[in-house]
Structure formats: C-alpha cells, structure tokens
Amino acid sequence: xxxxxxxxxxxxxxxxxxxxxxxxxxxxxxxxxxxxxxxxxxxxxxxxxxxxxxxxxxxxxxxxxxxxxxxxxxxxxxxxxxxxxxxxxxxxxxxxxxxxxxxxxxxxxxxxxxxxxxxxxxxxxxxxxxxxxxxxxxxxxxxxxxxxxxxxxxxxxxxxxxxxxxxxxxxxxxxxxxxxxxxxxxxxxxxxxxxxxxxxxxxxxxxx
Amino acid sequence: xxxxxxxxxxxxxxxxxxxxxxxxxxxxxxxxxxxxxxxxxxxxxxxxxxxxxxxxxxxxxxxxxxxxxxxxxxxxxxxxxxxxxxxxxxxxxxxxxxxxxxxxxxxxxxxxxxxxxxxxxxxxxxxxxxxxxxxxxxxxxxxxxxxxxxxxxxxxxxxxxxx
Numbered sequence: 001x002x003x004x005x006x007x008x009x010x011x012x013x014x015x016x017x018x019x020x021x022x023x024x025x026x027x028x029x030x031x032x033x034x035x036x037x038x039x040x041x042x043x044x045x046x047x048x049x050x051x052x053x054x055x056x057x058x059x060x061x062x063x064x065x066x067x068x069x070x071x072x073x074x075x076x077x078x079x080x081x082x083x084x085x086x087x088x089x090x091x092x093x094x095x096x097x098x099x100x101x102x103x104x105x106x107x108x109x110x111x112x113x114x115x116x117x118x119x120x121x122x123x124x125x126x127x128x129x130x131x132x133x134x135x136x137x138x139x140x141x142x143x144x145x146x147x148x149x150x151x152x153x154x155x156x157x158x159x160x161x162x163x164x165x166x167x168x169x170x171x172x173x174x175x176x177x178x179x180x181x182x183x184x185x186x187x188x189x190x191x192x193x194x195x196x197x198x199x200x201x202x203x204x205x206x207x208x
Numbered sequence: 209x210x211x212x213x214x215x216x217x218x219x220x221x222x223x224x225x226x227x228x229x230x231x232x233x234x235x236x237x238x239x240x241x242x243x244x245x246x247x248x249x250x251x252x253x254x255x256x257x258x259x260x261x262x263x264x265x266x267x268x269x270x271x272x273x274x275x276x277x278x279x280x281x282x283x284x285x286x287x288x289x290x291x292x293x294x295x296x297x298x299x300x301x302x303x304x305x306x307x308x309x310x311x312x313x314x315x316x317x318x319x320x321x322x323x324x325x326x327x328x329x330x331x332x333x334x335x336x337x338x339x340x341x342x343x344x345x346x347x348x349x350x351x352x353x354x355x356x357x358x359x360x361x362x363x364x365x366x367x368x369x370x371x
Binding site: 057064067106123131169 | 330337351369
C-alpha cells in the first residue's frame, strides 16, 4: 500500500520535474535571479512552452524604411555591441551593485507595453542637446560639470536598447550621449532589443 | 468511521481550548478600548468641551518643509548649479523669484530622494531621473527638430497600430 502510494507520488511529480528546465538560458543557467540595491528582485528566464509563438507587433517582418530601417551593428565608434547574455550579466553585476543602468531608450508609449526587467526608461528624445533638462539628466546619471567641463569619471555605465535591429531610438540616444562627452567605454549597445529578447522567450516586465 | 469521528472531535476540542485559553482574551481589544467612553473618574480624558479648537498649534509640530528647503540651500553638497544655471530656453517666461523657487525645489527633490533611498535607483518611479525625464517630454517638445518630431510621430503611430 505504501509502496504503491510512493510510486503514484513519483509519477505525479516526475513530468513536472522533467519539463521545468527544458528551455534554459545557457546550459549552465536555467534562470537568473538578480537583487537590486533597493531590494527589488528580478528573475530572468525563458518561456518553457516549446510551442510558443510571437503573435504581436514583434512578429512583423517589414516596416516602412525610412524611418524603421535596419541599424548598423555598431551604434557609435568605440561603443560595444552586446547580446542577451551580456545583458543578463550586466544586470547581475553593474545594475545590482548600482554602478550601471540598463536603459530603455524608447518613447514611453513603447516602454509602457513591456520592457526588460530592471530597465529604466530614458527616452532618446530627452538626451537631445536642445532639451533644457539634458544637463540635469546627465547629472542624475552621475556626471558633474566643473567650470563648464563635464566630468564623467563617476557616471554610471549604461547599456542601452530599444525595439531591435529596426529601431534607431537607442542609437540616437548613444550618439547624443557621445556628443555630450559620455565616454564610449561606459556605453553598451544591445542591438537585439525587445525584438530578439521576445524572440528568445525571455522575461518581460510590465512597468508600473 | 467511528475512529474518524473521534479524531475530528478531539481536534475540535483542542481548537476550542486554544481559543479560550489564549492570553489576553479576557482583556479589552484595542478597538474596544478606543471606542469606550471616558468616565468621570478618567481625569486624563479630554472632552469636546475642554479642547480649545482655536488654540494655535506649536510651529515645532507642523511639517517643516521650509526648514528642509533652508537645510538644502545651506548644505555643503548643495549643487548651486541648478539655482544659478545657464539661461534656459523655457517655453514661457518665468520671474526671477519663480526660478529661485524652482531651483530650491530641485534641490529639495534631490535631497529628499537621497534621504528616502529612492535616489538609489535612478529612473525608478519617484526618482529625480524620472522627474527630469517626465519634464523633458512634457516641456521640451518645442526644442525638437522637424526630423525628430516626424520620427517620434512615426513611432507613436507604429505603437498605436501595434498594441
């Protein structure tokens, strides 16, 4: 009686165990749990349903160009282009310890529909040189201005993204930051953006 | 069947016993205490007739926002570049007094963010960065070029069509 009950319990649990981690981020990483400085916990994982398909805006293949043209692999000279694993690593290290920010460069109407967990929304338009608040935004990012000269030594490392390879919002933001003097080594460009992030079934957060 | 009923009965008896014997059961609940009317023997009670509703409240007890502003101005770490900033192309003309108040507001916002810990996560709701981003989007649109406005418009149309 006891043996049959035990076998029954194992049979009930086994399918769950077998399918729980079939779709991992890497062979060594099923998911990533990140704790931010304010105590907020993020979990990055992949959708486990192997039949899942994209059925929203990000399943479109052809948008008018211009303005939605394919962007170059490099957003600006000296600015490294990264992939999904680098985004996760950046969240685990720089963002978690407070020295970096994952920046969603899209306009608010896009950001509000979902973003990468842990990302903050700094729309590219706010970094335009004619924005009277642009300098204050740079200060909020850790830069300082002494006698008219910008000092970015204490500025945060930024990893910027937008909608994907057809989106120019984060490249524009990166060019504006470089024009303001932000060091190239403190900037990273996640070219895949939401398009590839979603295509890989990675976790998307809904901003509050 | 009989055994099961006995087990259930014992369980219920234990639950009832625990409820009856829990400490503080005989005492008044906080709600009952708050709602109980003061008696003549309760000398510390204040009735409506005794309270002078027109009495001035001590300024020390009032919220001290003015003190916060003064502290923010006198703080060594105060960034005076906000108060004495370069000429800003504001959409509407502002008086000198309004600019000074605005500068103090920014300083207080920054210090409050730091004091509350909200500033530790730039870009989070309520953070200084988010405030600046919101103001940029609502007030600086007039400073965008025609190409930038066209691009932003196209983005908005694409977002409307998509979602």
